[in-house]
Amino acid sequence: MYQQKNNVRVRFAPSPTGPLHIGGVRTALFNxxxxxKHGGKFILRIEDTDSARxxxxxxxxxxxxxxxxxxxxxxxxxxxxxxxxYRQSQRKDIYKKYADLLIEKGWAYYAFDTPDELNxxxxxxxxxxxxxxxxxxxxxxxxxxxxxxxxxxxxRIASGVPYVIRFxxxxxxxxxxxxxxxxxxxxxxxxxxxxxxxxxxDQLPTYHLANIVDDHLMEITHVIRGEEWLPSVPLHAMLxxxxxxxxxxxxFAHLPLILKPNGxxxxxxxxxDKEGFPVFPLQYTSSEGETSAGYRESGYFPEAVIxxxxxxxxxxxxxxxxxxxxxxxxxxxxxxVNKSGARFDPEKARWFNHQYLKAKSNSELAALFVPVLNEKxxxxxxxxxxxxxxxxxxxxxNFVAEMWEQCHFFFVAPExxxxxxxxxxxxxxxxxxxxxxxxxxxxxxHWEANTLKTSVSELITANGQSFGTVMNALRLSLTGGSFGxxxxxxxxxxxxDETVRRINRATGELS
RNA sequence: GGUCCCUUCGUCUAGGGGUUAGGACGCAAGAUUUUCAUUCUUGAAACAGGGGUUCGAUUCCCCUAGGGACUGCCA
Numbered sequence: 001m002y003q004q005k006n007n008v009r010v011r012f013a014p015s016p017t018g019p020l021h022i023g024g025v026r027t028a029l030f031n032x033x034x035x036x037k038h039g040g041k042f043i044l045r046i047e048d049t050d051s052a053r054x055x056x057x058x059x060x061x062x063x064x065x066x067x068x069x070x071x072x073x074x075x076x077x078x079x080x081x082x083x084x085x086y087r088q089s090q091r092k093d094i095y096k097k098y099a100d101l102l103i104e105k106g107w108a109y110y111a112f113d114t115p116d117e118l119n120x121x122x123x124x125x126x127x128x129x130x131x132x133x134x135x136x137x138x139x140x141x142x143x144x145x146x147x148x149x150x151x152x153x154x155x156r157i158a159s160g161v162p163y164v165i166r167f168x169x170x171x172x173x174x175x176x177x178x179x180x181x182x183x184x185x186x187x188x189x190x191x192x193x194x195x196x197x198x199x200x201x202d203q204l205p206t207y208h209l210a211n212i213v214d215d216h217l218m219e220i221t222h223v224i225r226g227e228e229w230l231p232s233v234p235l236h237a238m239l240x241x242x243x244x245x246x247x248x249x250x251x252f253a254h255l256p257l258i259l260k261p262n263g264x265x266x267x268x269x270x271x272x273d274k275e276g277f278p279v280f281p282l283q284y285t286s287s288e289g290e291t292s293a294g295y296r297e298s299g300y301f302p303e304a305v306i307x308x309x310x311x312x313x314x315x316x317x318x319x320x321x322x323x324x325x326x327x328x329x330x331x332x333x334x335x336x337v338n339k340s341g342a343r344f345d346p347e348k349a350r351w352f353n354h355q356y357l358k359a360k361s362n363s364e365l366a367a368l369f370v371p372v373l374n375e376k377x378x379x380x381x382x383x384x385x386x387x388x389x390x391x392x393x394x395x396x397x398n399f400v401a402e403m404w405e406q407c408h409f410f411f412v413a414p415e416x417x418x419x420x421x422x423x424x425x426x427x428x429x430x431x432x433x434x435x436x437x438x439x440x441x442x443x444x445x446h447w448e449a450n451t452l453k454t455s456v457s458e459l460i461t462a463n464g465q466s467f468g469t470v471m472n473a474l475r476l477s478l479t480g481g482s483f484g485x486x487x488x489x490x491x492x493x494x495x496x497d498e499t500v501r502r503i504n505r506a507t508g509e510l511s
Numbered sequence: 512g513g514u515c516c517c518u519u520c521g522u523c524u525a526g527g528g529g530u531u532a533g534g535a536c537g538c539a540a541g542a543u544u545u546u547c548a549u550u551c552u553u554g555a556a557a558c559a560g561g562g563g564u565u566c567g568a569u570u571c572c573c574c575u576a577g578g579g580a581c582u583g584c585c586a
Contacts, residue, residue, distance in 0.1 A: 015586050050585055115584065122583095131512065131582075164584050182516070191514050199584040207586050231515055231581040254516085257579070261522080264578075311535095315524060319534050338524080340517045341579060348523065348536045358549095396548040406548085421546085453545095471545035483547030 008040025009221050012066075013211070015047045016058035019284035019292065020065050022344075023226060023258045023267060026309045030255060030337070031224045032071045033310070036329035043218065044076035046087040049210050051202040055287070059087075065281040069302045070325065083218040088210050095205035098213045098243070099165045099198040103145075107242040108197060110163040111144035112156055135193040136171050162200035167208075167235065167242075169194050175234040180222075180253035180334040187234035195235055208232065212239040215250055224253045224334070227341075253334050256313045257341040267344050277346035281305065299399035300349075304356040308349050312342045322355055354398040362387040368400045376404060378411045385410075385493065392485040406484070410493055413502055414480025421482045422510060425472035431507045433465060437474065438500050447496055449488040456488070477506030 012028040014020060020028075035042040044066070046059055063078060075081030085091055102108035111134075118134070125132035132138070140147045144166065148156075157163070173189040197209040205213075215223060233252060240249040258267045261275055269292060272279035283294035295305050306325050316331040323331070357365070366387040370380050380386055393406040440459050444452060460470050475487050478499065484490060491499050 013586090017586070047586065053585060111584090113584095118584085129512075133513090133582080162584090166584095185515075187515070193582080196584050201584050204584095206584070211586090226580090227516070228580055228586085233515090256517080259579080266579075311523070313523090317525070319525080321535060338517095342524090343522060345522050345536065351536055393548090395550085425546095457545095468545060475546060479546090481547080485546095485548090487545060 007219075007221065008035060008038035009043060009219055010035050010040060010224055011043040011045050011215070011218065011220050013045045013047045013214075013225075014062055015050060015053070016055060016062065017050065017053040018055050018058055018286075019280045019282070020062050021267075021269075022279050022281065022295075022309070025065065025069070025281050025305075026258065026312060027224065027226055027255060028066060028071055029069070029306060029309055030314070030332075030334075033329050033332040034222065034224060034334065035074070037332050040221070041074040042072070043081070043083075043220070044073045044079075044086065045214060045218070046077055046089075047207065047210065048087060048089045049202075049204045049207065051089075051204065061282065061284065068281060068296055069306055088214065089204070091210070091214070092204065094217070095198070095210055095213060096203075099205060099209060102167070102197070102242055103165065105242065106168070108165050108167050109139075109145045109194075110153065110157070111142065111166045111194075111196075112148075112161055112163050113143050114162075117143075133193040134166065135169065136190070139166075139168075139194060164196045164200050165198035166194040167197050167239070169235070169238065173238070175237050177233050177237055177252060179230075179233075180251055181256075181337045182230075182254060182339055185230070185233065189234060189238065192234055208235055208239065212236055212243070216240075216243070216245050216248065219248075220250050222253060222334075223250045224255065227254045227257050230254045253337070256338055258312060259341045259343045261344050261346055266341070271344075275346055277344075277349060299401045300353050301356045304349075304353040307356070308352040312344065313338050322352075350398045357398065357400070358394055360394070362391040362394075365390045365394060365400065365403075369403055372401060372404055373411065376408070376411070389493065392489065409479040409481075409484065410490065413498070413505070414478070416480055417476055417506065417510060418481045421472065421476050425469050425476060425482075426510050427469055427473070429465070430469070430473045431511050433463065433470065434473070434477070434503050434507045436463070437470075438503050441491075441496060441499060441503075444496065447492060449486065449492040452491055453488040474503070477503050477510075 010031045012031045014024055014028075032042050034040070044062070046062075048054055048059070059077070066073060073079050075083065075086065077086045088095075099108065103110070113134075118132075122132045134142065145153045146168070169189050169192045171190050175187045175189060177185050177187075179185050195208055196206050198205050204210075214220075233254075237249070240246050259265065260267055260271050261277075263271075267279060269279050272293060278293040278295045278298050278300070280292055280294050281296060283291065283297040285291045296302070303325065306328070307321075307323055310323065310328050310332075311321065314332070314337045317336060363383075366383055369386060369390055370383070373380055373386070389407050389410050390403065393403055396406055397403050436459065437456060440455055441452070444455060456474075457467070460467055471487060472482060475482060475484070475490075478487070478490060478494070494502075
């Protein structure tokens with residue numbers, strides 16, 4: 001397949017145009033895993049060559065996201081490195097030089113057509129049910145240094161007429177690329193257009209130029225990116241050829257897209273809002289004040305996010321599903337990346353988090369739960385009790401935040417009683433019988449779940465009561481509902497006084 | 512429309528010329544349980560269609576269909 005190079009250097013190259021999308025995070029992850037696997041370098045390059053779409057704070061968001069997920073960057077804007085700067089807006093001069101070089105070599109040309117003119121052409125073509133393309137069939141009809149005579153070109157440039165630099169795509173060249181995930185991919189250059197490489201609007205290169213120049217200069221060995229770039233591959237390959245860099249051209253790997261849970265198309269911000277799952281690693285508030293949920297704020301553990309993302313489009317071929325990041329780095333190979341897009345499954349995402357939550361120690365979870373308790377107005381005096389409670393309920397929740405509804409009754413008396421349970425279990429004989437239960441409990445001097453269970457069970461049997469009814473009624477009066485861990489453990493933890501108080505209150509209120 | 516990519520249970524996927532087509536999520540049933548969960552067991556659930564090649568195709572090839580991406584002075 002692909003030859004392994006000695007010094008693997010991969011880059012994650014996002015644009016700071018908004019919050020990093022979960023698909024972008026997965027691209028970062030696969031790059032990171034690949035670098036780790038081969039003992040190579042993981043580089044973060046900021047591709048901010050679109051001044052119009054630049055969003056302030058987006059770069060910080062990217063850094064914070066990768067940090068939260070513990071995807072350590074070897075070289076980047078913050079980390080520095082031998083190939084700095086790593087922010088493309090700071091490499092302007094480099095790109096200009098390389099754009100000019102292409103003109104000199106005859107691989108590119110100046111084009112004076114304005115955006116308005118081009119748009120008009122597109123509309124005109126569309127009206128005739130055709131598609132306009134700036135390519136070998138049209139370029140001689142347009143205003144550029146290929147169609148205009150030399151004097152005219154010089155006059156325009158000298159008088160400051162804005163121009164872009166376009167790649168002169170050669171005709172009828174077959175470009176074969178061996179993609180690491182897709183195998184051989186083939187294109188004919190005659191179907192390709194003359195892409196803008198250098199913009200007049202902001203005097204910055206487009207992605208294509210900046211990307212190829214930087215990947216070359218930064219000695220990138222493998223380009224692992226989303227499938228949306230596959231159609232650009234022949235252009236990129238031709239650029240490497242134009243510069244004479246073909247022998248060091250990186251290997252390409254185009255990752256499948258992450259698709260909507262249901263419906264058509266790739267995962268978008270909207271889907272998350274609609275289905276109630278995050279699409280972004282961190283919560284994000286746009287400049288318009290619109291907030292989108294983040295995995296972090298939704299209570300996902302970073303390890304769980306890494307795990308679930310790794311298995312979206314890749315698997316090790318075994319039945320193992322839970323992996324540490326180190327395990328993933330060991331097991332990861334591009335060859336086992338799938339070709340087809342994967343629908344995102346919010347349900348399974350929650351399951352992953354559940355697995356990680358269960359695996360955490362009680363003290364770890366208790367520490368995470370204390371802030372939730374404080375928020376609910378519970379001040380924690382005894383952390384060991386919280387640890388114990390958390391241990392009792394961690395099997396039944398997916399998120400730390402869900403713990404409260406599973407265990408609030410350990411901390412506060414029920415505020416009401418579930419009517420269905422009242423109807424079903426709060427029989428007429430319950431209130432009087434509860435008095436004998438209270439009496440029995442008050443006599444206990446060994447306040448421990450098993451002992452309590454024995455005493456109460458004996459009482460129930462001795463009085464010929466229905467075990468289920470009494471137990472449910474008791475649970476109702478203590479928790480307000482019909483769910484939760486072992487009842488006698490609850491009784492043990494909340495203590496004698498509180499237990500008696502709650503039973504008396506329920507008896508009073510429900511009679 | 513054009514170019515390119517993709518196609519195994521509802522979803523994520525394993526597999527790969529001869530298999531009872533495996534696992535996971537979710538779903539259903541049963542067992543356990545004082546409740547709800549957990550846990551355990553079981554179950555329903557897939558090779559898009561049509562042609563080839565072959566003794567044999569879900570697997571290889573072609574076509575069709577469906578899906579996706581791209582088609583910007585965005586990345």
